[in-house]
Amino acid sequence: MAFLPSPPMAVAFRLKIGILLGLLFGQAQSARLYTEEDPVVILSSDSLKQSVFNSSSAWLLQFYSSWCGHCIQYSATWKALAGDVKDWAQAIRIGVLDCAHEKNFDICKEFGIHFYPTFRYIKAHDTTNDYGKTYHGADRELQTVRQLMVNFLQNHTKQDWPVGCPPLDPARSEDILSLMGKKTEFYTAVIVEDKDSYIGREVILDLLPYEGLAVKRTLSSDKLLMEELGITSVPSVYLFHPNGTHTIMNVQKRLRFFFSSFLKLLPGVHRKQSTSSLQRPQPGNNGQGTQVEWKVFEKSKVYMADLESGLHYLLRVELATHKTLEGEELKTFKDFVTVVAKLFPGRQSVVKLLETLLEWLVSLPLEKIPYDAILDLVNNKMRISGLYLSEQVQWVGCQGSSVALRGYPCSLWTLFHVLTVQAASRPDALANTGFEDDPLAVLQTMRRYIGTFFGCQECGKHFEEMAQESVNQVKTVDEAVLWLWRKHNQVNARLAGSMSEDPMFPKTQWPTPDLCPTCHEEQEGLHVWNEQMVLAFLKQHYGASNISLKYSSNSQPEPGPPAPDKPKAITKPNNGHLNQNLKPSPDSIPKHQKRTEISGAGEKLTGVQIEARPGMTFLGLGFSSLDMSLCVLLYTLSCVFLMFMFFFFRSKRWKARNYRPYV
Numbered sequence: 301m302a303f304l305p306s307p308p309m310a311v312a313f314r315l316k317i318g319i320l321l322g323l324l325f326g327q328a329q330s331a332r333l334y335t336e337e338d339p340v341v342i343l344s345s346d347s348l349k350q351s352v353f354n355s356s357s358a359w360l361l362q363f364y365s366s367w368c369g370h371c372i373q374y375s376a377t378w379k380a381l382a383g384d385v386k387d388w389a390q391a392i393r394i395g396v397l398d399c400a401h402e403k404n405f406d407i408c409k410e411f412g413i414h415f416y417p418t419f420r421y422i423k424a425h426d427t428t429n430d431y432g433k434t435y436h437g438a439d440r441e442l443q444t445v446r447q448l449m450v451n452f453l454q455n456h457t458k459q460d461w462p463v464g465c466p467p468l469d470p471a472r473s474e475d476i477l478s479l480m481g482k483k484t485e486f487y488t489a490v491i492v493e494d495k496d497s498y499i500g501r502e503v504i505l506d507l508l509p510y511e512g513l514a515v516k517r518t519l520s521s522d523k524l525l526m527e528e529l530g531i532t533s534v535p536s537v538y539l540f541h542p543n544g545t546h547t548i549m550n551v552q553k554r555l556r557f558f559f560s561s562f563l564k565l566l567p568g569v570h571r572k573q574s575t576s577s578l579q580r581p582q583p584g585n586n587g588q589g590t591q592v593e594w595k596v597f598e599k600s601k602v603y604m605a606d607l608e609s610g611l612h613y614l615l616r617v618e619l620a621t622h623k624t625l626e627g628e629e630l631k632t633f634k635d636f637v638t639v640v641a642k643l644f645p646g647r648q649s650v651v652k653l654l655e656t657l658l659e660w661l662v663s664l665p666l667e668k669i670p671y672d673a674i675l676d677l678v679n680n681k682m683r684i685s686g687l688y689l690s691e692q693v694q695w696v697g698c699q700g701s702s703v704a705l706r707g708y709p710c711s712l713w714t715l716f717h718v719l720t721v722q723a724a725s726r727p728d729a730l731a732n733t734g735f736e737d738d739p740l741a742v743l744q745t746m747r748r749y750i751g752t753f754f755g756c757q758e759c760g761k762h763f764e765e766m767a768q769e770s771v772n773q774v775k776t777v778d779e780a781v782l783w784l785w786r787k788h789n790q791v792n793a794r795l796a797g798s799m800s801e802d803p804m805f806p807k808t809q810w811p812t813p814d815l816c817p818t819c820h821e822e823q824e825g826l827h828v829w830n831e832q833m834v835l836a837f838l839k840q841h842y843g844a845s846n847i848s849l850k851y852s853s854n855s856q857p858e859p860g861p862p863a864p865d866k867p868k869a870i871t872k873p874n875n876g877h878l879n880q881n882l883k884p885s886p887d888s889i890p891k892h893q894k895r896t897e898i899s900g901a902g903e904k905l906t907g908v909q910i911e912a913r914p915g916m917t918f919l920g921l922g923f924s925s926l927d928m929s930l931c932v933l934l935y936t937l938s939c940v941f942l943m944f945m946f947f948f949f950r951s952k953r954w955k956a957r958n959y960r961p962y963v
């Protein structure tokens with residue numbers, strides 16, 4: 301739509317109608333079109349001038365009216381554009397102002413806004429108060445507007461150039477050739493492209509918030525340079541490494557998203573952080589001066605050590621903040637244990653522990669369970685052989701550059717992705733649990749776990765909002781896998797550049813092109829996901845066969861009681877249940893429930909006799925030393941008895957054979 305001048309009368313009339321309608325509907329709708337969650341700056345009469353005039357960056361503003369149907373329809377494109385160029389903010393920012401809001405009537409009049417939407421460009425450092433330049437083009441497609449933003453930036457002079465924006469013009473070939481063999485502190489990426497291509501400039505702007513890398517562009521018309529660099533097709537990226545080596549970058553698809561993603565993922569390249577986060581410890585330092593050994597890992601793998609460490613933290617630390625579980629909390633925990641016990645593709649000792657915990661929770665007719673009782677079971681105080689969850693925390697794929705980063709929340713995401721994939725690949729796994737045929741089983745269990753137990757309450761609130769919005773649209777187990785992936789990416793987008801982002805592991809839209817090139821496509825200049833490919837990738841990545849046991853703890857205690865010197869090490873200040881079996885501590889159970897609880901299996905595990913001798917495993921069952929002694933005794937007695945019987949009958953037969961009746 302072009303913004304053509306209309307006769308003044310008509311303009312005045314439309315404006316009046318607009319204002320009238322705005323008064324009627326604007327207030328109600330203004331909050332709806334753009335919210336603080338969107339990547340746009342929401343401006344008003346109070347903030348507009350002070351934000352856009354004399355700003356260090358340029359601005360692209362949309363003056364809209366919340367009652368205008370076209371503005372409502374266009375808001376999705378505007379949000380997508382703002383999300384797409386979020387990283388360009390140091391050079392150019394995107395703002396919106398609702399002219400239907402009573403408060404903004406005067407400012408819209410002052411800016412001469414007659415039609416909605418109106419796009420205005422305001423140059424950086426603009427002090428002229430000329431209210432910017434209106435875009436009159438008919439094409440308002442995302443790619444067109446984005447390219448116009450680039451053109452607009454290039455219209456700045458040297459004097460008013462946005463402070464954080466690097467040069468966008470092609471670099472001189474001598475400057476590029478001078479980099480050959482030169483050692484520097486950062487990478488230099490040179491994008492070689494045709495004259496009309498925007499990829500180079502867009503990638504330069506995409507990498508604005510990143511450090512450890514400079515991006516330049518040059519044109520394919522520079523034949524000498526092309527020859528020197530050995531480039532035969534464009535667009536291409538030529539990379540100069542800090543150590544002086546240089547090479548053409550091998551990228552599967554020659555698209556802006558691929559180029560930007562590869563550059564963002566170069567080792568040592570990370571998002572610029574605030575001063576405090578820049579002072580974060582380096583890998584291997586846990587922030588308290590203690591060195592933690594860095595574990596080399598492959599990002600294309602999932603690590604059992606992360607999953608088990610996450611379960612350990614969840615069961616022994618996070619849950620411990622709830623002294624007793626009852627009502628909805630208890631139900632949430634039971635459902636969580638059900639889903640994990642049935643779907644977790646873990647090691648036998650962990651799965652057996654989870655199954656035992658589940659059996660115990662299901663069979664226990666208690667309405668209230670003390671956490672300590674659960675802990676006793678998790679710690680296998682009853683010494684059942686083959687049940688074990690390590691207490692050693694080993695973050696591998698989830699290790700962070702400091703102890704404060706990544707770790708547990710990373711493992712929780714990983715666990716739930718694994719569970720959604722398991723639910724999709726093993727349709728019968730949840731049979732007879734009450735969850736059979738429920739495609740939402742894992743997601744709803746996760747939602748309730750996060751809302752009830754996850755230590756980060758704000759995270760839980762955000763996750764609940766996302767779930768409320770769309771989880772009910774999930775109709776199949778495959779959709780559940782994709783829903784969680786989409787929501788996780790939504791969280792990644794929100795947290796990119798935040799304090800919780802580990803500079804060594806920038807929050808990107810995942811899977812990155814290096815992990816799954818076929819997951820990414822481009823449509824009309826906008827990056828799009830090929831969701832079929834994403835689903836296939838998620839199933840492979842989070843599938844049981846991709847879980848590596850590298851770094852997983854192998855130290856499993858022998859069944860039977862702890863060695864005489866061990867109890868002290870196991871005893872924790874808040875753990876008063878060292879010598880108890882899987883039953884909840886009698887002291888911690890309400891009196892009226894004690895009888896029910898104490899009856900049942902397990903009594904034989906208590907008692908002093910057990911302590912002296914080690915036990916053994918047979919057919920997956922745990923035998924104590926007492927059991928073993930009794931077995932040997934019984935065996936010996938049986939032998940003696942059998943021998944006795946043998947000789948007894950043999951002597952009888954002998955007598956019978958040699959008996960000669962005297963006739």
Ligand SMILES: Cc1cc2nc3c(=O)[nH]c(=O)nc-3n(C[C@H](O)[C@H](O)[C@H](O)COP(=O)(O)OP(=O)(O)OC[C@H]3O[C@@H](n4cnc5c(N)ncnc54)[C@H](O)[C@@H]3O)c2cc1C
Pocket residue numbers: 697698705706707709710711712713714717750756758759760762763784785786787788789790791792795800801802805809810811
């Ligand atoms: C439910 C939930 C909600 C959270 N909400 C917040 C919040 O509101 N604010 C906050 O500050 N922190 C929040 N966190 C923590 C935050 O999301 C990260 O977990 C944390 O910052 C650690 O980040 P990370 O770099 O280890 O990557 P994580 O985001 O934890 O991801 C872990 C691993 O999963 C893989 N991955 C990444 N994206 C995807 C995807 N889309 N699909 C599948 N796999 C993927 C990658 O291999 C990545 O290394 C939340 C965590 C959870 C579990």
